[in-house]
Amino acid sequence: MLKRIGVLTGGGDCPGLNAVIRAVTKSALRAGLEVVGIEDGFGGLIRQQFRPLNLAAVSGILPKGGTILGTTNRDNPFKYPVLVNGEKKYVDMSQTILDNLAVAGIDALVVIGGDGSLSIARELHNKGLRVVGVPKTIDNDLSATDITFGFDTALHTATEALDKLHTTAESHHRVMILEVMGRYAGWIALESGVAGGADVILIPEIEFQIENVVKKIEERCQQGKKFSIIVVAEGAKLGENLVVQKVIEDSGDPIRLGGIGQRLADELERRINLETRVTVLGHLQRGGSPTPFDRILGTRYGAAAVEALLEGENGVMVALRTPDIVTVSLAEATGVLKRVNPEHDLVQAAKAIGISFGDE
Numbered sequence: 556m557l558k559r560i561g562v563l564t565g566g567g568d569c570p571g572l573n574a575v576i577r578a579v580t581k582s583a584l585r586a587g588l589e590v591v592g593i594e595d596g597f598g599g600l601i602r603q604q605f606r607p608l609n610l611a612a613v614s615g616i617l618p619k620g621g622t623i624l625g626t627t628n629r630d631n632p633f634k635y636p637v638l639v640n641g642e643k644k645y646v647d648m649s650q651t652i653l654d655n656l657a658v659a660g661i662d663a664l665v666v667i668g669g670d671g672s673l674s675i676a677r678e679l680h681n682k683g684l685r686v687v688g689v690p691k692t693i694d695n696d697l698s699a700t701d702i703t704f705g706f707d708t709a710l711h712t713a714t715e716a717l718d719k720l721h722t723t724a725e726s727h728h729r730v731m732i733l734e735v736m737g738r739y740a741g742w743i744a745l746e747s748g749v750a751g752g753a754d755v756i757l758i759p760e761i762e763f764q765i766e767n768v769v770k771k772i773e774e775r776c777q778q779g780k781k782f783s784i785i786v787v788a789e790g791a792k793l794g795e796n797l798v799v800q801k802v803i804e805d806s807g808d809p810i811r812l813g814g815i816g817q818r819l820a821d822e823l824e825r826r827i828n829l830e831t832r833v834t835v836l837g838h839l840q841r842g843g844s845p846t847p848f849d850r851i852l853g854t855r856y857g858a859a860a861v862e863a864l865l866e867g868e869n870g871v872m873v874a875l876r877t878p879d880i881v882t883v884s885l886a887e888a889t890g891v892l893k894r895v896n897p898e899h900d901l902v903q904a905a906k907a908i909g910i911s912f913g914d915e
């Protein structure tokens with residue numbers, strides 16, 4: 556019997572989370588269920604940070620960025636940090652979560668998250684939790700779904716930034732580098748680069764040589780174009796290694812990237828006689844009001860997650876397989892990251908119009 560469901564958001568935030576929370580709440584209430592919001596991801600389940608969600612609680616949140624429930628990319632319940640005699644130790648708190656859910660009378664959970672949060676959901680499901688996942692991330696790197704919500708808004712932000720950089724690049728005859736997010740997958744760089752008319756796109760999946768980037772810029776100069784636009788994913792490599800900005804203890808994937816744009820600028824200025832400037836778009840990509848596409852996708856995902864629970868589905872994630880919303884197992888959902896295939900049609904189209912990926 557399903558009477559009360561919980562909903563939580565995990566991992567990095569992204570536009571559209573509130574659209575999902577609203578759709579889960581509204582559709583569950585209409586089906587006669589009670590809804591409990593869990594604050595700050597899985598940490599809130601451990602610390603019993605629960606609050607009821609009713610219509611008033613989700614009123615007006617559709618266009619709002621972020622998540623009204625709060626989120627975190629720490630607090631892995633299977634490796635939860637605690638202080639024992641002043642010393643940090645990691646303990647498994649998964650049973651505490653199951654106990655806390657039972658005490659609160661929460662029969663099932665909707666987990667809105669990326670690969671990390673959905674992996675935790677999968678492991679909790681293996682221990683008996685009734686759960687449905689919803690795929691979120693601006694990185695669009697979950698392979699079981701055509702698209703994650705949040706990506707479209709981030710793509711708009713990055714494209715708008717490229718449009719703005721174009722005019723100043725052209726006026727000053729400069730090379731402008733835009734560094735965007737994307738640790739292991741270059742979707743934001745690839746799609747914004749094509750949409751924003753970049754001359755060079757550098758992504759983690761395609762190894763590049765600085766000489767090829769120089770060649771492209773010089774080729775443009777010879778055509779009378781004394782400016783160039785480069786979009787680089789934070790996870791693109793100049794040489795062997797990722798450019799790491801900081802390491803965050805207690806995070807599942809502890810490295811935080813940043814700095815490839817400046818490294819690239821330094822290398823270019825040594826080789827060409829054009830001024831170079833770098834813009835790091837950073838968390839602007841995660842903020843702001845979701846686009847209509849993300850609001851719609853988030854609403855579809857939220858409603859589908861509740862429907863799946865009502866139909867007795869368990870241990871699954873809702874996914875877009877255009878034009879349908881389907882369910883796939885959490886094991887499949889968390890199996891492989893969706894990275895850009897260098898043979899992808901969009902890469903080929905970009906190359907066909909002269910965009911360089913620095914590989915030739």
Ligand SMILES: Nc1ncnc2c1ncn2[C@@H]1O[C@H](COP(=O)(O)OP(=O)(O)OP(=O)(O)O)[C@@H](O)[C@H]1O
Pocket residue numbers: 565566567568627628629630631632668669670671672673674675691692693694805806807808
């Ligand atoms: N492969 C994994 N298996 C189990 N837990 C993981 C894994 N990767 C990350 N985690 C944990 O999951 C939580 C959220 O991970 P992360 O910060 O990567 O967010 P996410 O849900 O993957 O979203 P995104 O990566 O898009 O921000 C963290 O507590 C992290 O320690």
Ligand SMILES: O=P(O)(O)OC[C@H]1O[C@](O)(CO)[C@@H](O)[C@@H]1O
Pocket residue numbers: 567628669692693694736737738789811812841
């Ligand atoms: O919020 P944080 O810890 O700075 O994490 C940044 C990372 O999270 C993401 O925004 C989403 O996975 C990545 O693109 C980026 O590398």
Ligand SMILES: [Mg+2]
Pocket residue numbers: 566669670671672808
């Ligand atoms: Mg992750």
